[in-house]
Amino acid sequence: MNSDILNIENKIQGVIVRWNMLPPGCTVVVGLSGGADSLALAHFLLKYGKPRHIHLIAAHINHGLRGKEADGDERFVSLWCGENGVGLKILRADVRALAAEKSEGLEECGRKVRYGFFKELAGENGKIATAHTLSDSTETVLMNLAKGAGTRGLRGIPPVRENIIRPLIGITRAEVEAYCAHYGLHYVTDSTNFEAEYERNKIRLGVIPVLREINPAFESAVFGMTGRLSEDDEYLNALARERLKAAVCPGGYRLETLRGLPGPLLSRAIAMGVEKVRRVRLESRHIEAVAKIVREGAGSATVAGRIQCTAQGNTLSIAAGSGPASFGEWSVPFSAPKTVLPDGRTLNVVKLTEKELEKCHKFNKLLFNNLINYDTISSTISVRNRRSGDTFRPAGRGVTKSLKKLFNEGAVAPSLRGKIAMLESGGEILWIEGFGVSQRACVTEGTHNIAEIIIKEFET
Structure with missing residues (x-):
């Protein structure tokens, strides 16, 4: 076998093993759009899974957005699965109509449709494999960087999130295409991938090529960085969780304990305390507002989700305000x-x-x-x-x-x-x-x- 292809396959297998993605005998639903990434993933999982008795199910969604092009993708996927003995489930959805009905963006609505379908097929114990690559993760990091993200945003796309796995997260899009070329895998190309109006495409087509000129191994360098940031973030989260637990007192958390925490731990402890009440989207200004009353020992701050944080005496209390059913003006x-x-x-x-x-x-x-x-x-x-x-x-x-x-x-x-x-x-x-x-x-x-x-x- 070509040494370059062997290296690519070793990278994929290394990611699977490192994060224990595919235990023997499991069922895995692979999102199969017909593009190079998803086809390479399905092909690899088919080879990898047979000796390990892994049951592979392909899932294809026709979002009804690209007309004949989308219908052609569906036919292509059906043909490939038939030729390779892979079970295929197809969902046809009018995402544009659903998005309009729910006042959601097309991208967000499409994502909900996809993952809802995947979860239904996977059941409680199955895995969901998506074809996100190192190139996708690098683009995500750069997009988050441009928006001023913190450690969490700079970690990129996680290799594993609950039952969702990303075996290709360690290889680039170029390596995916090399894999397809080696095995003679024909694939379809989404025409919107080259439209420069979209944020991600601007980064893909205009920013990353410049960074590759500075460092040809730029994406690999980002992979190393996101791995180190993930380890750092997980370590700090573990410390913050311990400190928050130690601060528990009747009615909330001891201010004296929280005030002694360095900034990186205090911000994480605040976020965890709020999340125990209600899972909401906290912005940095919310965290800073609560940190301020903690340090001052008095005051009140309302964060997302109408969650009220109050510092009084030696206690920080975090309580849910009125829920949607009882909103005032x-x-x-x-x-x-x-x-x-x-x-x-x-x-x-x-x-x-x-x-x-x-x-x-x-x-x-x-x-x-x-x-x-x-x-x-x-x-x-x-x-x-x-x-x-x-x-x-x-x-x-x-x-x-x-x-x-x-x-x-x-x-x-x-x-x-x-x-x-x-x-x-x-x-x-x-x-x-x-x-x-x-x-x-x-x-x-x-x-x-x-x-x-x-x-x-x-x-x-």
């Missing part, structure tokens, strides 16, 4: 591109690229309830929930309705109405979560600046 200033809501979710406003804008006009899909005329968004806009007497004029309906009537028609449970987010400017509601934009803010054929409104739940 709330309002937060709109902040582009992301606004953190009181329940820990985020409202994201993403301007469409010229290419996406062209597609919207071309296919006349301008009435999606998560699209808004970006020019109607000003610096005075706020995100809030309902108020007594609120009215709304839905786009294209020609009527103005009270929110009470609108929610009744939409069969929204009274207990959930206080959670629903809306954009308001000068007393006028421009958009309501789940109901869409107002007549004033709607997108028309003459609209030049369109944005997508995406509500994101907290993700672990």
Whole structure:
């Protein structure tokens, strides 16, 4: 066998063994798109699994986004699995319609659809293998670096997360293609991989080639860095967990113990304390606010999820505030591109690229309830929930309705109405979560600046 290919296979097997990804006799669901990465992974697992009695199931999702190209991918995958004796499960989903219905971004909605399907096939004890490579992890690190991420974000894509495994995480995309070439594996190519409008593609096509000029082994260097950062982070997390446990007292945690912690441990202990109450998306400003009252020994800070942190006497108490079912009135200033809501979710406003804008006009899909005329968004806009007497004029309906009537028609449970987010400017509601934009803010054929409104739940 070619020594280069042997080296690639040893890297893959080394990752599998190091993280104990595939115990003998297990069932593994492999996401198979038909691209080079997923095909190389399925091919390797087929060889690796047979002597170890590993049951392989291929899963393919047709998201309904790329028309004939996606249908061609589905046929290709079906043919490959048939020729190689691999069981195949196919899910066809209208992700665009689902995203519009849930006011989610296409990427987020597609991810939920994929992993929901994978988990259903894997069951309680099966493994889910995805074809993320070292190149994917490197791109993720650079994207997180550009956004000012901390240690967690710079760790890249984890090799293992719960029952999800990534056997190719130690090899580059170039090595994947070399593997395919050696074994004569033909694969399909997603045309969107080369569109420079997308963030990840900008890094892939414009940034990484420059860094490779500085260091030809740049991706391998990143792999080493993420491994060291992971070890450091896990060690600090373990220390913080011990210190937090030692600080437990009636009603919360002893301030005296927490104040003695160095910054890296205190920040982690705060995050862990909050997570024990509710799993929410904490930003650095939340951590800093709680750390401030810990050091000062007095004060209160409300973080994501309406979790109230209070320092009083010698105790830091962390308690959940009103849940979604009992929200009072709330309002937060709109902040582009992301606004953190009181329940820990985020409202994201993403301007469409010229290419996406062209597609919207071309296919006349301008009435999606998560699209808004970006020019109607000003610096005075706020995100809030309902108020007594609120009215709304839905786009294209020609009527103005009270929110009470609108929610009744939409069969929204009274207990959930206080959670629903809306954009308001000068007393006028421009958009309501789940109901869409107002007549004033709607997108028309003459609209030049369109944005997508995406509500994101907290993700672990």
